[in-house]
Amino acid sequence: MTDNATNGQMIVCPHCDALYRVRMPEFGERAVCKRCHTVLIAPRAHAMIRIVALSVTNLILVIAALFLPFLQISRAGFSNATSLMDAVLAFATGPLFVLSLAVGALIVVVPMLRMLLSIYVLAPMAFDRKPLPASKRAFRLFEALKPWSMAEIFVLGCGVALVKVSALAQVHLGSAFWMMCVLVVVVLLQDNMMCRWSIWNALERRK
Amino acid sequence: MTHSHHAISARSAGHLACERCGAVFPLSQEGQPCTRCDHNLRSRDMRSMQKVWAWWLVGVMCYIPANLEPMLRTRTLVHTSEDTIVAGAIALMHHGDYGVAAIILIASVGIPVAKFAAVAYLALSVRGVGKMAPGRRQHLYELVEYIGRWSMIDVFVVAILSALVQLNVAASISPGPAALTFALSVIFTMLAAQSFDSRLIWDTLGDDVQNDAPDADLQKKERP
Numbered sequence A: 001m002t003d004n005a006t007n008g009q010m011i012v013c014p015h016c017d018a019l020y021r022v023r024m025p026e027f028g029e030r031a032v033c034k035r036c037h038t039v040l041i042a043p044r045a046h047a048m049i050r051i052v053a054l055s056v057t058n059l060i061l062v063i064a065a066l067f068l069p070f071l072q073i074s075r076a077g078f079s080n081a082t083s084l085m086d087a088v089l090a091f092a093t094g095p096l097f098v099l100s101l102a103v104g105a106l107i108v109v110v111p112m113l114r115m116l117l118s119i120y121v122l123a124p125m126a127f128d129r130k131p132l133p134a135s136k137r138a139f140r141l142f143e144a145l146k147p148w149s150m151a152e153i154f155v156l157g158c159g160v161a162l163v164k165v166s167a168l169a170q171v172h173l174g175s176a177f178w179m180m181c182v183l184v185v186v187v188l189l190q191d192n193m194m195c196r197w198s199i200w201n202a203l204e205r206r207k
Numbered sequence B: 001m002t003h004s005h006h007a008i009s010a011r012s013a014g015h016l017a018c019e020r021c022g023a024v025f026p027l028s029q030e031g032q033p034c035t036r037c038d039h040n041l042r043s044r045d046m047r048s049m050q051k052v053w054a055w056w057l058v059g060v061m062c063y064i065p066a067n068l069e070p071m072l073r074t075r076t077l078v079h080t081s082e083d084t085i086v087a088g089a090i091a092l093m094h095h096g097d098y099g100v101a102a103i104i105l106i107a108s109v110g111i112p113v114a115k116f117a118a119v120a121y122l123a124l125s126v127r128g129v130g131k132m133a134p135g136r137r138q139h140l141y142e143l144v145e146y147i148g149r150w151s152m153i154d155v156f157v158v159a160i161l162s163a164l165v166q167l168n169v170a171a172s173i174s175p176g177p178a179a180l181t182f183a184l185s186v187i188f189t190m191l192a193a194q195s196f197d198s199r200l201i202w203d204t205l206g207d208d209v210q211n212d213a214p215d216a217d218l219q220k221k222e223r224p
């Protein structure tokens, strides 16, 4: 991705519309907008293959967390365990069922879809193949969905719920909780790897 | 702002960038689809402010009932209670859980109110209201975009509690109508922030006379 063909090409800061000529940074360096400090280009060595690997990891974690218990409580001889699936279905009965759909989308469907899209777009390029058909649309969707992927917020929500319930009953953390914690870290690592400018350029060049 | 002298906007240099993929075109291409990603090219989103205010308004309208109606219904052997967001936080404080009460209050009251104010201020600032420098306003905008999503935490807490606390007669928790209106309020405010075209912030600066676009700054990246 560091070929000289990109040097001299124009780049515009997406946030403040400042225009620059590209001087491709080395791996580990980054090009930053002078007036609003938005990161414009941040190439990482072997970024594509690493992102794909992290996506696969994430996908496995979400699927496992879906069915394994998240939190368990007990009180007065009664006990109950909750998986991610149960949390999604919490509103399923009654007038709040739309909320079930929203929660399911935000904490399961959108994160999983984003992982699948990133694998679809980046895996062929990681192995020096041509991008698959509709890769650009897939990457577009991947970017648009970013703010709507809320797994990390859900994990903090679990922490809060834990404290809220502790007055009412005894609570134990389940294995899925720790999986989601790992997931949060993996998502952060992945965002750090992602250089949208380089990916769009690669999609354009290799079509 | 001293560092503004190093920058020239694409618009005044006769260029525009695709909002979706960042490809650069001559300004004359405005209104045409991007050759790279098919998105309609526009140098500025002229309808941005209308969209911001529309989402902002429905967001505020949903936020009011979200605070008046109960968020949670808790039933134990001894009593049944219905808690609004604020009442729930106060109950936590009575238990001595100040940290969690603070998280709830910040996420459900502090952030949403600050967000409504910030989005309104940013929208007005484009029309010349306020004196904050563009760089500071840009940071404010990024903060709103980043933090806005975290308000959703209270909805997730309600979902988790409702699923978890189903202990037959011993205790049970079910969601109240505020869970829905609150979620809608968060979603609408996120859409309001996303509709805002932050490039408009910098247009108030004007451009300096410069013939060519400078190189992008290079900065060593700290190892994460």
Ligand SMILES: [Zn+2]
Pocket (backbone or CB within 6 Å): A013, A014, A015, A016, A017, A018, A033, A034, A035, A036, A037, A038
């Ligand atoms: Zn900028």
Ligand SMILES: [Zn+2]
Pocket (backbone or CB within 6 Å): B018, B019, B020, B021, B022, B023, B034, B035, B036, B037, B038, B039
């Ligand atoms: Zn484009």
